[in-house]
Amino acid sequence: MDMKKLGEKTMSEILQFMAPGTPIREGIDNVLRANTGGLIVLGNKEKMTNIVDGGFQINSPFSPSYLYELAKMDGAIVLNEEGNKILIANAQLAPDPSISSTETGMRHRTAERVAKQTGSLVIAISQRRNVITLYKGHFRYALRDIAVILSKANVALQTLEKYKVVLEQSIANLSVLEFEELVTYCDIINVFHSIEMVLRIKTELLAYLNELGIEGRLIRLQMNEILLDIEREAELIIKDYAQSKDVQTGELFDKLQELSTGKILEDTLILKLLGYNGYIHTDEYKCPRGYRMLSKVPRLPPVIIENLIVHFGDLPAIVAASVEELDEVEGIGEVRARKIKDGLKLIKNQFFADRQL
Numbered sequence: 001m002d003m004k005k006l007g008e009k010t011m012s013e014i015l016q017f018m019a020p021g022t023p024i025r026e027g028i029d030n031v032l033r034a035n036t037g038g039l040i041v042l043g044n045k046e047k048m049t050n051i052v053d054g055g056f057q058i059n060s061p062f063s064p065s066y067l068y069e070l071a072k073m074d075g076a077i078v079l080n081e082e083g084n085k086i087l088i089a090n091a092q093l094a095p096d097p098s099i100s101s102t103e104t105g106m107r108h109r110t111a112e113r114v115a116k117q118t119g120s121l122v123i124a125i126s127q128r129r130n131v132i133t134l135y136k137g138h139f140r141y142a143l144r145d146i147a148v149i150l151s152k153a154n155v156a157l158q159t160l161e162k163y164k165v166v167l168e169q170s171i172a173n174l175s176v177l178e179f180e181e182l183v184t185y186c187d188i189i190n191v192f193h194s195i196e197m198v199l200r201i202k203t204e205l206l207a208y209l210n211e212l213g214i215e216g217r218l219i220r221l222q223m224n225e226i227l228l229d230i231e232r233e234a235e236l237i238i239k240d241y242a243q244s245k246d247v248q249t250g251e252l253f254d255k256l257q258e259l260s261t262g263k264i265l266e267d268t269l270i271l272k273l274l275g276y277n278g279y280i281h282t283d284e285y286k287c288p289r290g291y292r293m294l295s296k297v298p299r300l301p302p303v304i305i306e307n308l309i310v311h312f313g314d315l316p317a318i319v320a321a322s323v324e325e326l327d328e329v330e331g332i333g334e335v336r337a338r339k340i341k342d343g344l345k346l347i348k349n350q351f352f353a354d355r356q357l
């Protein structure tokens with residue numbers, strides 16, 4: 001894992017650990033409001049012995065109000081690594097002064113040096129500037145005002161809704177083309193670009209939610225609601241068009257999510273993700289297997305869907321099959337065969353009617 005990724009991962013874990021709603025955040029917010037300032041280190045005893053000078057041994061379980069009371073004293077507070085125990089208060093920290101620091105004030109310089117020297121998480125609460133700064137190893141992060149992140153998260157949520165509409169439109173187009181047997185690789189790629197945009201915003205939102213903790217509860221609910229059907233549809237599209245029938249849709253979806261945080265994906269990369277490695281002319285036609293359409297037929301169990309696809313190969317063949325031919329498939333009797341036939345016809349008509357709107 002490269003340094004940047006490592007940093008992002010560590011930071012996102014730390015932000016979750018410190019998010020509103022957690023005891024540690026409650027304690028820190030109290031210190032911030034009391035205007036006493038604070039310097040808090042989360043480190044194990046061995047790592048800290050050479051650095052801590054003096055102070056009182058507290059050795060009591062962590063509580064937000066203890067932290068607040070102890071922060072009234074000068075010096076630093078040392079917690080255990082898990083942050084659930086207060087070890088020392090009123091400690092003087094003496095990190096190696098030759099370690100470089102970009103900070104100006106003594107509290108923040110000390111915090112940065114201790115973090116670099118021990119790799120521990122250090123939290124500096126400024127007395128004059130009303131900010132909380134986190135240091136871990138070489139990483140530094142100033143916590144942002146919750147109201148600011150909330151408004152950013154709301155904007156991202158609106159953007160997500162807009163992209164969802166775009167994606168739904170492109171999936172609706174795909175549906176019509178599937179019944180017309182006119183889907184090309186190009187159409188499939190376009191749908192994946194829309195999925196990619198949705199995932200991009202999701203990643204951004206998740207970063208905000210990390211930092212928001214319980215304050216982001218409502219936004220998380222809304223996000224999940226927006227994404228629920230979309231992610232299911234996307235997985236079925238993968239199942240319909242991946243080169244291999246046994247594709248791990250969940251894994252592929254996660255990969256897509258991971259890749260969509262960088263540059264816009266190239267068409268060939270999307271095809272490669274779907275398992276197409278050789279040269280492919282994007283104007284060529286490609287039939288879906290039919291997982292997505294068949295999942296829209298009411299009360300059709302997955303095992304029957306699977307049998308249908310194994311038997312007929314793809315959606316056009318299933319749509320073209322007569323009731324008698326459908327009847328031949330394992331697990332399908334005449335009644336169900338008729339239901340499948342009628343169901344698919346109904347779905348087709350629905351998509352064609354919607355297109356004309």
Ligand SMILES: Nc1ncnc2c1ncn2[C@@H]1O[C@H](COP(=O)(O)OP(=O)(O)OP(=O)(O)O)[C@@H](O)[C@H]1O
Nearest residue numbers: 037074075076092093105106107108110126127128
């Ligand atoms: N090495 C240290 N060990 C423990 N506590 C320290 C250390 N250095 C500074 N502090 C604490 O930080 C307090 C404020 O120091 P200073 O004003 O220089 O820091 P600062 O980085 O400008 O922070 P602020 O923004 O809160 O003023 C000190 O009163 C002391 O409690």
